[in-house]
Amino acid sequence: MYSVEELQKIVNTEIKNRAEELKGINPADLYAPIKYSLEIGGKRLRPILLLLSYNLFSNEIEKAIPSAIAIEVFHNFTLLHDDIMDKAEVRRNQPTVHEKFDENSAILSGDAMAFLAYKFLLESKTSQLVDVIDLFSKTAIEVCEGQQYDMDFENRLDVTELEYLEMIRLKTAVLLACSLKAGALLANASGETGDLLYEYGINLGLAFQLQDDLLDSFGDQKTFGKRIGGDILSNKKTYLLINALENATPKVKDELLNWIEKTEFIPENKIKAVKKIYTQLNIKELTQKKVDYYFQKSTQILQKLPIAENKLQPLFVLGNQILKREN
């Protein structure tokens, strides 16, 4: 059985090698942005989840590595295109691909990454390959749907909590769930087990995204990696803002809407003012409660699996790690 740390090392080495292989390939302008994007780093959460899941049923993880890399390549493809759409200039403290290269590069190299993901998936010679490709393709479409909802929400002030949860399910959670289920499929686990792992991934993903929303406003600049308050500055319809708009008194709501509509302001002032409103309305505690709810639900689902508790340990470790509950 592999530990999370061991799998992290394996994934990092494999991605490093795959990125290195792209160096000699022409046209260089197509492959350089792909290499850059893969080498920037990241938590590699999705490939590790796939391998952890696979490792519940089989120790021959070499067989699952290409699929694990495929999902990371797909994830990075979505970042390239999302960053164009969101006009994001920085990702993981580095210039985004469309800033470092140009927008056409980010579009086209992103496209190539989507197909490269399939190429890597196809390296896994397994009897369940078609099922994995089917799951992956459906998931990819859902991720596009999630991004569309996220963009739609930009022009709305009446997004409901339910709509928001469905958006993050599509944009974030289904890919974690797909990684876990793909691991099970590749290891020939039963359909029921695969479905439980999928549900686990959905709940873990919801907790993960809600916590990301929370950290974007209340996190520690040093460990968060992005600028604190970015969501507030861009009026992103996060769980925090949606609930603040919902729970505020008319007076406080007006104040909040006023900040949302303002086009000229000192960034620090807006962040400070909106966070003050969040604090008045107990939004931090409300969001934390929701994170806890989905995290606990994910843990309960894991315990339903017909798998010995000790084998599940690495998944618990990873869940605690990504939700920063390391004790």
Added chain:
Amino acid sequence: MYSVEELQKIVNTEIKNRAEELKGINPADLYAPIKYSLEIGGKRLRPILLLLSYNLFSNEIEKAIPSAIAIEVFHNFTLLHDDIMDKAEVRRNQPTVHEKFDENSAILSGDAMAFLAYKFLLESKTSQLVDVIDLFSKTAIEVCEGQQYDMDFENRLDVTELEYLEMIRLKTAVLLACSLKAGALLANASGETGDLLYEYGINLGLAFQLQDDLLDSFGDQKTFGKRIGGDILSNKKTYLLINALENATPKVKDELLNWIEKTEFIPENKIKAVKKIYTQLNIKELTQKKVDYYFQKSTQILQKLPIAENKLQPLFVLGNQILKREN
């Protein structure tokens, strides 16, 4: 055996139905551009080639229809993204997707189409499905490579004929070849037959693209669908321009370079002047000769197939149709 006309009708009906199905799906802003793109029309050359190829070996073409549609959806995805990169405003006499909707829509709906193509491919329940997906994914990567070379050529004046032919092989020919080979794979034809059909597609595709270059400068406005002279105005490194630069006397080459570098000019004057140079240099005849060369080569390859001549008739008909040699 189906005629080209019958298959055209089948493909058009199927695409119409698939586009109609997208109407009710949410998020509407993701699916509306896809529906628009599919309904704009086009020659549907690739799905028809797939079905013609399949029909050489089997009459149950229903089984191959989802794959045929998949390739058309993929082709339209490339148009959405290429049109952003090329800043094209019109396609098939209609506004391009990024003009009709916006650029983010063209990026994201394009992405969804790429995955929708796989979803449709996966509808073909056949023992060769993995091979078809493998061929399709490799082809998709090659098409991205072709587009990258095409963009690279924009900033160069020293593109060679060989480089150009490799670019159009990747950008255009491999997808025709893939359609033909996929038809053979889906019908369980032998590997050798599939490879011959692939080679046929490459040569047909090269002839097709070279003729497109020719028509862009010397075609008839009424039947061409695009504005005559567009390639000349944008200094596109076509077979015509590359050979004109290669064959011109120093004086004529200077004149041509002068037109290429000019930033202010009356469009009609530039088109007229460049076409005059092409005519002086016999570029029209030279290109036509190259079209004929690849078309004849494609015909020779078809004749090598272990298939009765009468069964090949629809492929000959289509080849003549797309190369406008209807007698």
